[in-house]
Amino acid sequence: MIPLRRFLQLAGSAALAAAPQSARAQSYPSRPITIMVFVGAGGAPDIIARLIGQGLSQRIGQPVVIENRPGGGGNLSLQAVARAPADGHTLLLIATPHAINVTLYEKLNVNVIRDIAPVASINNDSFVMLVNPSSPVKSVAEFIVHAKSNPGKVNLTSSGNGNLTHLSGELFRMASGIDLVHVPYRNTPAALTALMAGDVHVIFDALPSAMPHVKAGSLRPLGVTAPARVKALPDVPSISDTVPGYAVTGWLGIGAPHGTPAEIIAKLNKDINAVVSDPEIAARLASFGSDPFTSTPASFGKLIAAETEKWEKVVRFAGLKIE
């Protein structure tokens, strides 16, 4: 039986004449490819996965279906792919949370390092430190002074306990030695709303969701978390100028179940790199404030391992544990 979702999509695409696809007969892929995404439709990672999926499908001549498996802090999507056949038809959108979860979750029966073979990287996302525009604080240095003179009164918000918006703040706390009270919200829009209302005082949010509010002036950027200034916000300094060594980058990439044949991974790597380097898609990513980058499967694997190690320290420092 065709799942209803796919049926509706196919029917919908047929009715509205979707983008043309060049069909090339090859042994792989022999049927549609599924990319499991750890957020619901409409989140920034979902949008990026759909962009990549569209480009990939034009290159390999098979539809690429984005399947949203939100929940479990990203572990549900990881688990679904880890258990799928290792034939390259089920792929995972890997992201920083998967590396954080290795340490964060007490009991984890799936692990991104052990169960997933890295395929290709997609992009780097800088985060940006934001305050309410009515706040007296105008720079990272002023923020640190403000927090030191008001201990226990400055609230850090995030889109949930243990995720990257939270841990970027914990890393800042660790690196600058200030005291922040964490008030988590259920998702990014809710946290940004609270910041605009002045109920909380600072957030470290990814550029794609923060950019519209920065441009409109409803939130004030203090610094970007990337080690240097980013193109999307040329006037905003890097936090590392004030807090040396501070750097946070969110990244996305594609992975396959452990044991997927090397030639399939190599083919996917070549195609995904070509999609990511496509000027049109790169421009699209850049318009979200996202920085596309390509890598070999091996170097992407190294990145995942290095990030896992880095966030392990922050998770332990903050004393976080999900059990």
Place this chain on the structure above:
Amino acid sequence: METTFDSLLLGFSVALQPSVLWYAFLGCLVGTLVGMLPGIGPLAGISILLPVTYGLEPTKAIVMLAGIYYGSQYGGSTTSILMRIPGEAASVMTCIDGYAMAQKGRAGAALCIAAVGSFIAGTLSVIALTVVAPPLANFALRFGPPEYTALLVLGLIFLAYMSSTSLVRTLLMASVGLLLGTIGIDVMTGHFRYSFDIKELGDGIGIVPVAVGLFGLGEILSKASKDVTGDVIRPKLRELLPSREEWRQSAMPITRGTVLGFLIGIVPGSAHIISSFLSYAIEKRIANHPEEFGKGAVAGVAGPESANNAASTGAFVPMLALGIPTGPVTAVLIAALLLHGIPAGPMLVNEHPQVFWGFVASMYVGNLMLLALNLPLVGMFVNVLRIKYYYLYPLIIMFCIIGVYEVNNSIIDVWIMLIMGVFGYLLRKFDFDPAPLVLGLVITPTFELSLRQSLVMSSGDWTIFFQRPIAATLFAVSAILLLLAAYSAFSRRDWRAKLAEVEAADKG
């Protein structure tokens, strides 16, 4: 004012282009279907069709996706009224009196009132959106955790008016709902609660599987245990339209539901689900004959159905004016705009007036289309009731299972629905009402989170709830309601005390 009028004219010049009209119609049609299918709500419907809109120009895409959203609020009432299956969370309350009306042979009337109520609420809300969006959006920003806590306390008090059973039974059901709502990861500390190592339970128990199970499956199972040989309701054609009396009874509930729904709709967060619950409770609280609720009271259909439509339109206020989504559905709509390189937010009106005003104007047109789409279909829908149960029910169960699975691709959700179905059957057998349970489940996660967020914000100082004007007002209203209830409980016996006696006599 004049500029608003000019802008609206620009909007209509966009919205009335045949191609845009076509996508608005498509959206409304899909929305109606999505609302009718049990389990699949507007969020799932929009997520499924989001990729299809990639190739469209932004105005058409947003017009179609928004049509799915408010169209689903029309469709949701159909299965609730005919089969007691809530198509999505917002139509749970319609299951109660809508279904009771259908059992009395007034299915056509209930469907008509739901459609007309939705139309009036939808249209009035779009007018409000056109005229007062920016100032209202700033009001939405003032709704932080303390205000949320106060609103949900009010919701808890209204819980007691939700049901047609005695107070003890109502509160018992509500407690079960509140307990179920605590399942999942504790957002503040990250601890799993009552999840039994099932990862899916970490995100809590979904409202839709519970509602579909308790109401829909429970009803189907209990029908199967009764002797219903050929006992099919056959509505006559001339009974399809509501009587003059029924129109009269629904006028005020529609008005109140619209105002209430719109105000709750603009509050950021997931409060809009409670709009239909609150509307039902208010109608019952102020009714002359509250004992009729649950037995087919017209107001019990008209109020909640208008409220959920008004709320879905109200949700566009902060989305369009501030670029903040009020719920998951508007979040997806913002993403759809972003996909086309248009950031929703304060700049939207100035930078892309044809998108903004075209979208607003399309909602005027869309509501008309939905009315034209739904009213003639009433006669057809009612005929579903002629189908013999042994054909109809297996089909419905199949649709329920597919629908609930599709939302999150989660088999756990299907199990929750099936277990709740059995539970719903038992509740029906022993005359318990599941509505308070569902509201309890809706309230708990947000109530707990906002209470704790408030206290962290104030470093543990409880006076934060009285320093903020909106929160303080809501608490004052709650206190007055409690005092009134206490007064009537002590001074004279109200209708619920009589109910408790009847229930006790049943057992004796």
